[in-house]
Amino acid sequence: MRIVKIREDNCIFCHLCEVACIVEHSQSKDIIKAFKREERPIARCTVEFNYPISLSIMCRHCDDAPCIEACQNGSMHRDERGYVVVNPQTCVGCWMCIMACPYGVIKRDTRREKWGLSTKCDLCPDRVIPACVEACPNEALTFEEL
Amino acid sequence: MKIVIVGNSVAAVNAIEAIRDRDKISSITVVSDENYRAYSHPLLPNLVIGEVSRSEERFYYRRTGFYEDNKIKTILGKKVTKLDVQGKLVELDNGEKLEYDKLLLACGGKPVKPPIDGFDLKGVHTLTNIKSADKLRRDLKNISHCVVVGGGLIGSKVAEKLAKKGIKVTLVELMRRVLFPVLDDIGADYIHKELKRLGITLVLNDSVSALDGDERVGQVILKSGKKIDADGVVVAVGVAPNIDLAKDANLDVDRGVVVNDFMQTSNENVYAAGDVAQAYDIVMGLKRPIPILPLAARQGRIAGLNMLGAGVKYKGGFPMNSITIGQTSFISAGIVDSEELEVLSIKKGNEYRKFLVDEDNKLKGMILVNNVEKAGMFNWMIQNRFDVSWIKDAFLNSDFGWKYFNKAFRVLRLDRKIK
Numbered sequence: 001m002r003i004v005k006i007r008e009d010n011c012i013f014c015h016l017c018e019v020a021c022i023v024e025h026s027q028s029k030d031i032i033k034a035f036k037r038e039e040r041p042i043a044r045c046t047v048e049f050n051y052p053i054s055l056s057i058m059c060r061h062c063d064d065a066p067c068i069e070a071c072q073n074g075s076m077h078r079d080e081r082g083y084v085v086v087n088p089q090t091c092v093g094c095w096m097c098i099m100a101c102p103y104g105v106i107k108r109d110t111r112r113e114k115w116g117l118s119t120k121c122d123l124c125p126d127r128v129i130p131a132c133v134e135a136c137p138n139e140a141l142t143f144e145e146l
Numbered sequence: 147m148k149i150v151i152v153g154n155s156v157a158a159v160n161a162i163e164a165i166r167d168r169d170k171i172s173s174i175t176v177v178s179d180e181n182y183r184a185y186s187h188p189l190l191p192n193l194v195i196g197e198v199s200r201s202e203e204r205f206y207y208r209r210t211g212f213y214e215d216n217k218i219k220t221i222l223g224k225k226v227t228k229l230d231v232q233g234k235l236v237e238l239d240n241g242e243k244l245e246y247d248k249l250l251l252a253c254g255g256k257p258v259k260p261p262i263d264g265f266d267l268k269g270v271h272t273l274t275n276i277k278s279a280d281k282l283r284r285d286l287k288n289i290s291h292c293v294v295v296g297g298g299l300i301g302s303k304v305a306e307k308l309a310k311k312g313i314k315v316t317l318v319e320l321m322r323r324v325l326f327p328v329l330d331d332i333g334a335d336y337i338h339k340e341l342k343r344l345g346i347t348l349v350l351n352d353s354v355s356a357l358d359g360d361e362r363v364g365q366v367i368l369k370s371g372k373k374i375d376a377d378g379v380v381v382a383v384g385v386a387p388n389i390d391l392a393k394d395a396n397l398d399v400d401r402g403v404v405v406n407d408f409m410q411t412s413n414e415n416v417y418a419a420g421d422v423a424q425a426y427d428i429v430m431g432l433k434r435p436i437p438i439l440p441l442a443a444r445q446g447r448i449a450g451l452n453m454l455g456a457g458v459k460y461k462g463g464f465p466m467n468s469i470t471i472g473q474t475s476f477i478s479a480g481i482v483d484s485e486e487l488e489v490l491s492i493k494k495g496n497e498y499r500k501f502l503v504d505e506d507n508k509l510k511g512m513i514l515v516n517n518v519e520k521a522g523m524f525n526w527m528i529q530n531r532f533d534v535s536w537i538k539d540a541f542l543n544s545d546f547g548w549k550y551f552n553k554a555f556r557v558l559r560l561d562r563k564i565k
Contacts (some may be wrong), residue, residue, distance in 0.1 A: 006560050008553075050549035057548055060562055066522070069160075069447070070440035073186040074208050090204035094188060095468040099477045100440055101522035103560075104547065108519070115470055146562055 001061070001082050002143050003123070004045075004133055008055035010140035011047075017056045018043035020135030024124055039111050044121040045132050045141075046105070056132065056141060059084060059105050059121035067120075070100035076118065083123045091117045147172040149453060150236060150244050152226050152391070153252035154178035155187070156439055157420030157446030159207055161250050164450030166216045172454075174218050175244060177236070181223040182276055184208055188439065190279045191303045194286070195311045200276070226253075229395040231413045248453040251392060251403055251411070251418040252446060255385035255437055260295070264357030270379045273300055282380065289313055289378030293366045295354050297324030299469060301382035302337065306471050308380075309344040316347040316374055318354060318366075320383075328467045330483040332491075333476060333498055333513045340472030349374075387422045387435050400424055402435035407459045409449035417453055419445035428462030429480040429510055429528065436465050466525055468518070477521040480511030480528050487511075492542045499542055507535040520546055 019031070021043040026034030034040060045058035065084045067076045075091040078084055086097070093115050098106045108116030124130040133143045149165065151158045154176050162174060182200075184207035192198045198205050213220050221238065228237040235245045257272040259265060269289065271282040290313065294305040297319030305317045317324065323334035324341070341348060349368065357379060358365040366374045387402035398404040398412035402424030409417050409425065420442035424435045441463040451458045466479035474496070481487065481502055487510055491500040498515035501524070509527045514520075523546075527534060534541075540550035548556050558564045 006557075008557070046547075048547050048549040053549060053553065055548065055556075057560065060560065062562070066440070069443040072188045072439055073204050073206065075204070092186075092189065092192075092198075092204060093470075095470070095475060095477060095518060095521075096440065098519055099466055099468040099479070099521050099525065102526035104520035104523040106519070106522075115475070 002145050003061050004058060004121075004130055005142045005144050005146060006055055006057065007140050007142065008053060010138045011054045011056060012138055012140070013047060013049055013054040014137065015047050016135045016137060017045050017132035017141055018047060020131040021045050024127070024131035041111070042107055042109055042119060044105075044107065044119060046107075056136075057103070057105060058132070059123075060103050061121075061123070062102075066100035066102060067097035067106060070096040072096055079125070081123070081125070084120070085122045085125075086118045086120055088112070088117055088119075093117045147247045148245055149174045149248050149250070150246040151176045151250045151252055152178075152236065153250075153254055153420070153422070154180065154220070154222070155184050155252065155254055155420065156207065156442040157252035157254075157449070158250065159184045159212070160443045160446030161252065161419065161450030161453070162216055162218060164447040165454060168451075168456075169454055170217070174216070175221060176213070176218055177221045177224060177226055177238065177244070179223065179225040180275060180277070183210075183213065185276065187274070190273055190276070191300070191307045193276070193279045194273070194283050194304065195307045196283070197307070226391060229391050229416075231395050231397070231416060234415060247415065249416045250446075250449055250453065251416065251422055252420045252442075252449075253388045253391065253422050255387050255421040257381065258384040258386050260354065260381065260383055262354055262356055264359065264363065265381075267357055267359050268362040269359075269377055270357060270363050270381065272381050273304055274385060285378065286311065286313070288362075291316070291374075291376045292378035292380060293318060293354075293374055293376040295379060295381045296320075296383035297326075297348075297350075298382060298384060299325065299328070299467060301380070302341070302471055303469065304380055304382060305341065305346050306344060309341075309346050313378075314345070316349060316376070317341065318349045318352055318368065320351070320353045322351055324348070324350075325469075328465070328478045328482060329476070329513060330500065332493060333478070333482070333500070333515055336474045336476070336496070336498065336515055337471050340474045344472055385421065385437055387424070387437075389422065392416075392418070392422075400433075404433060408452045408457065409445055409460055410452065417449040419449040425460060426462035427464055428531070429464040436463055438465060438467065440466065461529070464528060468521070474516060475518055476513065476515040477518045478511070478513040479521070479525050480509075482511050482513050484510075490538060490541055494544075497544060499544075501538065501541045503534060503538055507533050507538070509534050509538075517544055523547075
């Protein structure tokens, strides 16, 4: 199963992965509309910086995902591709997945509910190559078998 | 093989999924005294005030069709009255007998009833299943002032929800703070403030000695002598494992049903998982029941695998909780208050971070208030007895994350080379 491999030596802290992720998960998938007109989704990857290192981090799609185990109503589940995704229609925002995630990559989307619903990398179901990987100018993110 | 599962909640469902992942042929029968498919217990307080309803899919633990798709025979609304480990059968309250080759006890817990007078009066409620939630919901119209007994997870949550509904609420807690086992004094102070902001009256260091009234409860009498006029009471002083079945069958029972590393009870064909089981606590280093949902799921899965002979070990768990009261969210895990352990803590504005480290530099517990997104990284360190000597200085940074780790370790972890 292919996931996004993180090559931190190549990261130049440009945040383009986050921009691409926001656009991909926006209503219109248009960069201007996503940033200026619509309610902006949050990026599911996060760029961390601590001189001299920087890297973008997102869900590792664990084989024995603790977030699925911790979910109180089956919202966090494995989709037909084998990736770990959350169903925003049933998520109640209890943060048990955040409590369980060993990588700390589940975020709170406060658009629909003010306390926030779980949001995480879904490995772009509408695309062949995830948006963050395609946007990365220096191959700091690649899509491959781990 | 004939598999029988007593109970139909988190542990049972995860056992079913683990079994069906490897074995499509064995017959699986689920027996439960509740007449519903598996649902989400943490949502019961929301169900009481109508924030979720039973017609919504998100109230349930698995989607419709789960039992049919997995070819599970369900016997709902029937109680198991007897377990015969020699004859390998269970007896139901309608006289029916079920034979098994492997049995899973996943029958959960029941609300603790404090030894006080007036428990049978109208208007006195508990809240651990759909039936009790429905009873409380139907009674809400008769309640103008409710006393919630017990400031634990259920107690605080139901107090918050009732206050939101416009009911006057008094919360009575035996200890000096609410959420005693899962927060320290500073952390609980945030919750006290939230509860007060919601208009809830807090009575700490006190407990109920009697409930008074004719037919319906009218007054709550506290140990301190104080009397509170109330027309509703919710008793939420804890949950105890449902051990009667195992005890009567002479299985090894302590506070819960004692299990080994394979979730097996003292009888080799009987397994136990979830709130009913007494399994290993990796932080305390002893066996005790930890009634939390993620561990019920894990234990259920491991029990299911081992019933098929997979020989998978349960590495032990520890308590961890995530709750939001009002506008304050927190996640805590393991030991949260200790004199013996090294304590790292910082409080800045509405954020509070606390970490407890033992003399071997192993993380033993933590509290995160209002900045919780990295909580799981700490729980990983607790679970894996990770040496934190070189990273603990960074724990108190609000932006704690992967950037503070040693590069070689970070790369291996993010490449999933270290589990």
